[in-house]
Amino acid sequence: MSSLNTQSQPGLLPIVKSMIARDMVLSARIGGSGFLAAVFFIIVVSLVPLGVGPQPEVLSVIASGMIWVGVLLASLLSLDRLFQADFEDGSMELFFLLPLPLPVLVLAKVVAFWLTTALPLIAVAPILGLLLNLPGPSFGALILALVIGTPGLSLIGSIAAALTMGLRRGGLLLSLLSLPLCVPILIFGVGSIAEGSMWNSSMALLLATTLIAIVVAPIAAAGALKLNMT
Amino acid sequence: MKRKNRRLAFIISSVGLLSIASLLVLSALRDSIVFFYTPSDLLSREIEPDKPIRVGGLVVTGSVVHTEEGRVEFKITDTENAVQIHFNGLLPDLFREGQGVVAQGTMLDTGDFEASQVLAKHDETYMPPEVAEALKEKGYWQQQENK
Amino acid sequence: MLIHANPKRFMDLSGRLLPYFSGVAGFLLVLGLYLALFVAPKDYQQSETVRIMFVHVPAALMTTFVYAFMAVASIVGLAWKHPVADMAAKAAAPIGACFAVLMLATGALWGQPMWGTWWVWDARLTSALVQLFLYIGYIALWEAIDEPTRAARAAAILAIVGVINIPIIKFSVEWWNTLHQPASLAKLDGPSIDPSFLWPLLIMMAGYVMFFATLVLLRTRTEILNRRMRSLHMAQVRVGEQVKSYG
Numbered sequence: 001m002s003s004l005n006t007q008s009q010p011g012l013l014p015i016v017k018s019m020i021a022r023d024m025v026l027s028a029r030i031g032g033s034g035f036l037a038a039v040f041f042i043i044v045v046s047l048v049p050l051g052v053g054p055q056p057e058v059l060s061v062i063a064s065g066m067i068w069v070g071v072l073l074a075s076l077l078s079l080d081r082l083f084q085a086d087f088e089d090g091s092m093e094l095f096f097l098l099p100l101p102l103p104v105l106v107l108a109k110v111v112a113f114w115l116t117t118a119l120p121l122i123a124v125a126p127i128l129g130l131l132l133n134l135p136g137p138s139f140g141a142l143i144l145a146l147v148i149g150t151p152g153l154s155l156i157g158s159i160a161a162a163l164t165m166g167l168r169r170g171g172l173l174l175s176l177l178s179l180p181l182c183v184p185i186l187i188f189g190v191g192s193i194a195e196g197s198m199w200n201s202s203m204a205l206l207l208a209t210t211l212i213a214i215v216v217a218p219i220a221a222a223g224a225l226k227l228n229m230t
Numbered sequence: 231m232k233r234k235n236r237r238l239a240f241i242i243s244s245v246g247l248l249s250i251a252s253l254l255v256l257s258a259l260r261d262s263i264v265f266f267y268t269p270s271d272l273l274s275r276e277i278e279p280d281k282p283i284r285v286g287g288l289v290v291t292g293s294v295v296h297t298e299e300g301r302v303e304f305k306i307t308d309t310e311n312a313v314q315i316h317f318n319g320l321l322p323d324l325f326r327e328g329q330g331v332v333a334q335g336t337m338l339d340t341g342d343f344e345a346s347q348v349l350a351k352h353d354e355t356y357m358p359p360e361v362a363e364a365l366k367e368k369g370y371w372q373q374q375e376n377k
Numbered sequence: 378m379l380i381h382a383n384p385k386r387f388m389d390l391s392g393r394l395l396p397y398f399s400g401v402a403g404f405l406l407v408l409g410l411y412l413a414l415f416v417a418p419k420d421y422q423q424s425e426t427v428r429i430m431f432v433h434v435p436a437a438l439m440t441t442f443v444y445a446f447m448a449v450a451s452i453v454g455l456a457w458k459h460p461v462a463d464m465a466a467k468a469a470a471p472i473g474a475c476f477a478v479l480m481l482a483t484g485a486l487w488g489q490p491m492w493g494t495w496w497v498w499d500a501r502l503t504s505a506l507v508q509l510f511l512y513i514g515y516i517a518l519w520e521a522i523d524e525p526t527r528a529a530r531a532a533a534i535l536a537i538v539g540v541i542n543i544p545i546i547k548f549s550v551e552w553w554n555t556l557h558q559p560a561s562l563a564k565l566d567g568p569s570i571d572p573s574f575l576w577p578l579l580i581m582m583a584g585y586v587m588f589f590a591t592l593v594l595l596r597t598r599t600e601i602l603n604r605r606m607r608s609l610h611m612a613q614v615r616v617g618e619q620v621k622s623y624g
Contacts, residue, residue, distance in 0.1 A: 201258035322493025358418035
């Protein structure tokens with residue numbers, strides 16, 4: 001095994017790059033889960049004023065929370081396909097043959113997912129902030145918090161996506177498993193917007209959560225993938 | 231060899247990320263996710279009126295005034311600063327002078343606090359009333375500092 | 378620990394232990410409840426309401442203890458492919474979820490008269506609620522995967538990741554200013570609780586632990602028997618098919 005690897009081992013980076021490129025091309029050709037997720041996000045958040053009433057002062061209080069809940073739901077619904085699509089068409093088996101450690105494979109998939117799905121959500125979030133009467137100074141913090149927090153959401157979701165890969169009705173279970181683990185991101189994310197400054201202690205905790213997820217999630221997800229492929 | 235280096239790189243970057251994370255957590259703790267502010271916090275921070283917040287502290291002995299129509303006025307303190315609270319509603323059983331409370335409401339322009347709900351905070355000490363009496367008589371009683 | 382890897386040995390040993398465990402659990406719970414409800418004095422501040430503590434605090438302790446037990450069993454199951462450990466983790470989860478519900482219910486009943494509210498979203502209460510969700514997710518994952526060894530490993534990964542919530546629950550009252558009071562027992566300068574409350578509480582805690590031990594043994598045994606029945610049934614079906622194809 002090791003002798004085989006040392007002969008002509010391509011660096012990790014080119015493989016990771018082509019993995020990410022592949023996923024992005026796929027998502028663009030298939031019509032983009034990112035587009036659908038963004039539309040879902042807009043619709044869910046627009047339901048809020050219909051549900052709680054259109055008073056601007058009420059909306060501005062709950063705006064950041066509703067945007068975060070919307071981002072959470074939209075990401076979780078899309079995460080269903082993170083490994084499932086590759087599992088169904090057999091690509092996953094080929095990935096296992098790559099000279100690529102599984103945790104790195106997970107990271108690459110998550111990066112591609114974040115670029116295709118989370119980035120569109122972040123892009124429409126300010127518009128929803130306007131709709132919900134989010135206070136003007138909070139917009140910067142909202143974007144920063146989403147940029148810091150959504151990778152954490154995707155990573156935590158990747159554990160649940162790997163655990164539920166190949167299961168019937170995996171989508172609902174995926175949400176059930178990831179929601180409790182996503183609670184810190186939700187709390188710190190909303191808290192960092194409420195502070196009224198760009199960098200504050202909630203933002204630091206949000207970043208810490210994402211950093212921990214970067215270390216823990218790929219390993220856990222890789223373990224789950226391995227077990228679901230045997 | 232390359233495989234070994236790669237593993238080393240993984241471990242180093244993991245440890246690096248985790249130590250940055252713990253530094254961030256350490257720097258942020260105690261400052262965020264406050265369930266309530268103390269009266270000193272209210273002075274040091276600019277808190278806009280009409281923003282719903284919680285203030286916590288000990289009820290100042292002798293400051294509780296029951297006015298008419300069920301209104302209560304009292305001061306709470308963190309032993310350094312105090313804030314005047316106005317409240318109209320039902321007080322919890324544990325509300326008494328010297329007791330820790332948390333009031334939910336908004337700041338008024340006057341610097342007073344209009345509470346919509348008052349919650350009692352009890353400390354982690356449990357003892358029978360006789361023991362508490364005995365402690366008081368012997369002068370061992372020390373009022374719990376607000377946590 | 379590894380000696381008991383064999384389910385047969387586990388069945389023998391647990392069968393012998395079970396009567397003692399259940400007897401001790403029953404004795405401690407009855408004694409603890411009697412002391413808590415009739416013997417323990419009133420509290421200097423909370424008066425009679427303090428008696429809820431004797432049910433609430435041990436339930437809260439067990440909520441975290443059972444999850445820690447599941448995590449350790451999961452690690453043993455993953456690392457040494459230990460079937461009894463897998464089954465013990467599975468057996469413990471619904472018990473832990475029940476303790477979590479008991480903790481939340483008694484906490485609400487205590488909070489209403491003392492704090493003046495059933496529920497607040499402070500760090501302690503929120504992290505405790507998250508713990509209940511983690512239990513439910515763990516149980517749901519077991520239910521969703523048909524093949525037991527695969528389900529065991531998937532659930533083990535989830536249990537290990539979820540352990541991160543345990544220190545958050547424990548230290549939430551110290552890191553953040555919460556409405557919930559800090560720990561009375563596990564303090565550096567000794568418990569801040571009068572002996573007249575401490576003893577009933579410790580007896581109740583021991584009773585809860587023995588009650589859990591009894592239930593988890595019983596449920597693990599049931600799980601082993603279920604799997605045996607399953608494999609017997611499979612064997613029966615195979616024999617039936619052979620008979621059919623010959624006949």
